[in-house]
Amino acid sequence: MIKNAERNILLLNQARVHALEDLHKILSEKETLQGEINILEMRLTEADAQIKVACQEKIHVELLEDQLEKLRNELIHRGGSGKSELELSQNQNKISNEEVLLARDGRVHSLSKEVDSLKTENLALKNDIQALKSMLSNVKNTDERMITLENERSFLQSSLKELESKLSVSQEDSSNISTLKVECKDLWAKVENLQLLLDKATKQADQAILVLQQNQDLRKKVDKLEESLEEANVFKVSSEKMQQYNELMQQKMKLLEERLQKSDQEIHSYVQLYQESVKEFQDTLDSLIEESKKRASNEPVDDMPWEFWSRLLLTIDGWVLEKKISNTDAKLLRELVWKRDQHICDAYLACKEKNESEAVSTFLRLTSSPASPGLYVVHIAAEMAPVAKVGGLGDVVTGLSKALQKKGHLVEIILPKYDCMQYNRVRDLRALDVTVESYFDGKLFQNKVWVGTVEGLPVYFIEPHHPNKFFWRGQYYGEHDDFKRFSFFSRAALELLLQAGKKPDIIHCHDWQTAFVAPLYWDLYAPKGLNSARICFTCHNFEYQGTASATELASCGLDVPQLNRPDRMQDNSAHDRVNPVKGAIVFSNIVTTVSPTYAQEVRTAEGGRGLHSTLNFHSKKFMGILNGIDTDAWNPTTDIFLKVQYSANELQGKAENKAAMRRHLGLLSADDQQPLVGCITRLVPQKGVHLIRHAIYRTLEMGGQFVLLGSSPVAHIQVNLYCCFVYAKANDGKEDLINKREFEGIANQFQNHEHIRLILKYDESLSHYIYAASDMFIIPSIFEPCGLTQMIAMRYGSVPIARKTGGLNDSVFDVDDDTIPHQFRNGFTFTTPDEQGVNGAFERAFNLYKNNQKSWQQLVRNDMNIDFSWDSSASQYEELYAKSVARARAAAIHT
Numbered sequence: 001m002i003k004n005a006e007r008n009i010l011l012l013n014q015a016r017v018h019a020l021e022d023l024h025k026i027l028s029e030k031e032t033l034q035g036e037i038n039i040l041e042m043r044l045t046e047a048d049a050q051i052k053v054a055c056q057e058k059i060h061v062e063l064l065e066d067q068l069e070k071l072r073n074e075l076i077h078r079g080g081s082g083k084s085e086l087e088l089s090q091n092q093n094k095i096s097n098e099e100v101l102l103a104r105d106g107r108v109h110s111l112s113k114e115v116d117s118l119k120t121e122n123l124a125l126k127n128d129i130q131a132l133k134s135m136l137s138n139v140k141n142t143d144e145r146m147i148t149l150e151n152e153r154s155f156l157q158s159s160l161k162e163l164e165s166k167l168s169v170s171q172e173d174s175s176n177i178s179t180l181k182v183e184c185k186d187l188w189a190k191v192e193n194l195q196l197l198l199d200k201a202t203k204q205a206d207q208a209i210l211v212l213q214q215n216q217d218l219r220k221k222v223d224k225l226e227e228s229l230e231e232a233n234v235f236k237v238s239s240e241k242m243q244q245y246n247e248l249m250q251q252k253m254k255l256l257e258e259r260l261q262k263s264d265q266e267i268h269s270y271v272q273l274y275q276e277s278v279k280e281f282q283d284t285l286d287s288l289i290e291e292s293k294k295r296a297s298n299e300p301v302d303d304m305p306w307e308f309w310s311r312l313l314l315t316i317d318g319w320v321l322e323k324k325i326s327n328t329d330a331k332l333l334r335e336l337v338w339k340r341d342q343h344i345c346d347a348y349l350a351c352k353e354k355n356e357s358e359a360v361s362t363f364l365r366l367t368s369s370p371a372s373p374g375l376y377v378v379h380i381a382a383e384m385a386p387v388a389k390v391g392g393l394g395d396v397v398t399g400l401s402k403a404l405q406k407k408g409h410l411v412e413i414i415l416p417k418y419d420c421m422q423y424n425r426v427r428d429l430r431a432l433d434v435t436v437e438s439y440f441d442g443k444l445f446q447n448k449v450w451v452g453t454v455e456g457l458p459v460y461f462i463e464p465h466h467p468n469k470f471f472w473r474g475q476y477y478g479e480h481d482d483f484k485r486f487s488f489f490s491r492a493a494l495e496l497l498l499q500a501g502k503k504p505d506i507i508h509c510h511d512w513q514t515a516f517v518a519p520l521y522w523d524l525y526a527p528k529g530l531n532s533a534r535i536c537f538t539c540h541n542f543e544y545q546g547t548a549s550a551t552e553l554a555s556c557g558l559d560v561p562q563l564n565r566p567d568r569m570q571d572n573s574a575h576d577r578v579n580p581v582k583g584a585i586v587f588s589n590i591v592t593t594v595s596p597t598y599a600q601e602v603r604t605a606e607g608g609r610g611l612h613s614t615l616n617f618h619s620k621k622f623m624g625i626l627n628g629i630d631t632d633a634w635n636p637t638t639d640i641f642l643k644v645q646y647s648a649n650e651l652q653g654k655a656e657n658k659a660a661m662r663r664h665l666g667l668l669s670a671d672d673q674q675p676l677v678g679c680i681t682r683l684v685p686q687k688g689v690h691l692i693r694h695a696i697y698r699t700l701e702m703g704g705q706f707v708l709l710g711s712s713p714v715a716h717i718q719v720n721l722y723c724c725f726v727y728a729k730a731n732d733g734k735e736d737l738i739n740k741r742e743f744e745g746i747a748n749q750f751q752n753h754e755h756i757r758l759i760l761k762y763d764e765s766l767s768h769y770i771y772a773a774s775d776m777f778i779i780p781s782i783f784e785p786c787g788l789t790q791m792i793a794m795r796y797g798s799v800p801i802a803r804k805t806g807g808l809n810d811s812v813f814d815v816d817d818d819t820i821p822h823q824f825r826n827g828f829t830f831t832t833p834d835e836q837g838v839n840g841a842f843e844r845a846f847n848l849y850k851n852n853q854k855s856w857q858q859l860v861r862n863d864m865n866i867d868f869s870w871d872s873s874a875s876q877y878e879e880l881y882a883k884s885v886a887r888a889r890a891a892a893i894h895t
């Protein structure tokens with residue numbers, strides 16, 4: 001701004017100098033013209049005087065002519081009476097008349113000549129006057145111009161003064177800013193110091209609480225001892241009373257024993273009844289499952305041409321002849337073909353892209369377990385899209401389950417029944433007529449069990465009847481008792497499986513919230529008979545480990561001294577704390593994370609958040625599988641949230657969504673070719689919030705538009721400072737609060753801006769719309785376990801600009817990276833998470849968009865055609881599950 005102002009002042013000064021020069025010229029011109037006018041006026045007066053003299057002489061001449069005429073007439077008159085005398089005198093007169101006439105003629109002639117010359121001079125003078133008049137009017141015009149120039153000059157001077165004052169104000173501002181920056185730095189340093197102090201204080205407070213608790217326990221014991229001492233004293237005083245008291249006590253004990261027996265009998269009968277109903281429920285379920293399996297396996301596939309079945313038979317025959325399969329296997333396979341069995345049809349279609357030996361083993365799998373074509377997988381999770389979704393975890397649970405279901409496995413999901421769920425996305429929700437009792441804090445609590453389908457998947461919702469109303473909090477996470485809430489849920493979920501007599505092959509738990517399942521399963525539930533399963537644990541983000549004071553683990557019935565050990569659940573950095581994620585790594589059969597690059601990163605000290613040594617120790621069972629996306633839910637050709645559906649072959653629809661969204665958000669929509677950058681994210685430090693902020697300003701500088709849809713993981717973060725503090729302590733939420741506040745500030749700054757819009761909330765439908773409307777999508781994460789937004793963005797034709805980390809490194813490949821084959825290049829990447837990194841990638845993206853629309857459109861089409869479905873990732877999970885189950889079965893046979 002200062003530079004602009006200075007440039008304007010310079011221009012104004014130049015204009016002022018020019019105007020003054022013009023003024024001087026005009027003034028000198030005016031002076032010379034005035035001189036000329038004066039001379040001409042003098043000459044005019046002279047000419048007027050001459051004209052006057054000439055006129056007088058003319059009058060005189062006319063008088064003379066009259067006299068002459070009169071004389072002539074007299075002569076003629078006299079000539080008639082005395083001619084001879086007269087003739088003489090006449091002749092004399094004639095001579096004298098002639099002389100007079102001659103003289104007169106000469107004068108007349110010279111006079112008329114003079115008159116003529118005067119006339120011509122007069123005429124010339126008139127012309128001169130005319131010319132002078134026109135010059136005079138020109139001069140007047142110049143005068144007017146001069147006046148307007150003068151006005152302009154004064155106006156320019158006033159704006160110059162204004163600019164000068166602005167300049168001084170902005171100079172003051174900039175000096176203020178620099179002092180503010182210095183102050184800010186100081187403040188940050190102070191904040192950091194305070195944080196350190198806070199951490200210390202928190203640790204001390206924790207220790208103090210422990211000591212306090214121990215003190216309280218001791219005090220209770222002392223109180224009890226004192227009480228019993230007093231009692232003993234009282235009883236000592238009167239032994240009679242003591243005897244009576246003993247008798248009374250014995251009677252009471254008898255009564256109590258009788259009542260206990262009765263209630264035991266009652267409970268027993270209730271338990272029996274309950275077990276019967278559970279068994280009934282399980283039987284019906286099993287028969288339904290059996291029935292559906294039978295139906296699935298018995299129902300012939302009718303929509304395949306006979307040619308298909310014949311080709312299949314010939315393939316099998318070929319393999320027998322080539323001795324690739326045994327006769328018995330061939331017989332079984334032929335039978336499946338004759339029955340036009342769905343599984344062999346699926347197997348054949350799945351093998352299309354595979355080589356022959358892979359195809360043979362796929363077919364042989366059908367013959368080895370014809371009765372059970374798939375696995376029984378139960379997911380126990382805290383999120384599931386779209387009913388209960390905070391971030392990617394929800395998407396993964398639904399996407400992976402749907403893909404496994406498509407591959408022929410039986411998949412079920414167990415979720416908490418949150419009050420804030422999207423109930424309209426659950427079909428046929430109903431409460432079962434049974435309740436499941438589960439243990440917590442030394443007591444048993446009832447759990448109501450609800451069932452319904454979500455995206456075609458069977459889901460069980462657990463509603464605990466616990467006085468703390470664990471899932472009636474209006475939000476999913478961020479409560480002070482999250483550790484209790486989710487350890488309770490993990491145990492209740494296993495209880496449901498046990499009491500319903502289910503025999504899953506795989507129990508798949510996710511993130512710290514359901515990580516308790518792994519130790520609970522092996523320590524408590526396998527011994528109780530729920531022992532058919534292998535445990536798979538997926539960590540979607542090692543940032544969140546849910547550590548808590550070791551004593552808290554006892555609430556869900558786990559043995560604290562047994563588990564708070566360095567090789568089990570003890571946190572690697574705080575030995576009085578337990579770490580659920582570490583527990584799940586130790587106790588699970590399969591441990592995965594959500595991308596191969598992230599799997600490598602978390603095995604290093606920088607990336608593992610304290611768990612790298614545990615992961616390295618258990619590396620044999622640990623691997624990274626890149627997430628997919630649910631391509632049904634994220635499909636621009638069918639997406640109901642869009643203004644217009646579109647596909648890679650018909651990109652006009654995308655442009656229409658862009659125009660409609662700009663109108664919807666009140667952004668300027670004059671120029672279709674103005675690039676629109678999108679960003680949809682949780683506003684947490686992991687996502688590179690400072691780089692998102694930078695990207696907003698950079699977009700503006702480069703002539704683009706920016707739309708941010710950002711949510712805070714803690715809904716009440718702005719309003720409830722106390723909760724924030726609690727959350728900050730438990731989950732490092734302090735920075736989230738700062739980020740959220742900062743973005744609120746930026747959102748306000750750009751409230752009515754024509755190129756920027758910041759929407760700070762969670763909005764599923766708007767997210768779809770933004771993916772469709774944007775041309776580019778920024779993901780500048782500091783670290784990113786997998787990231788789904790880059791894949792969704794590409795599916796909607798929005799080209800990603802991403803930092804090379806974690807799953808982004810496994811899914812976004814730079815258009816200018818020569819080490820990557822052309823067909824895989826799909827976006828713009830940068831390595832260092834700083835402003836230069838963002839700028840470089842941004843400039844390349846903007847450059848291609850603005851200068852080479854043809855290539856850009858091709859890139860968009862390529863991105864939209866990439867297969868990000870769960871298909872191949874689900875196959876990897878399938879393989880891990882199958883291997884683990886096979887190992888367990890083999891081990892069972894050997895024992």
Ligand SMILES: Nc1ncnc2c1ncn2[C@@H]1O[C@H](COP(=O)(O)OP(=O)(O)O)[C@@H](O)[C@H]1O
Nearest residue numbers: 391392681682710711761762763767787788789
């Ligand atoms: N503010 C928001 N409104 C709607 N959806 C959001 C919002 N923020 C993130 N999402 C969605 O959450 C998912 C983010 O998944 P991912 O990229 O794995 O990040 P994370 O799980 O770390 O939040 C995507 O489906 C994205 O569309």
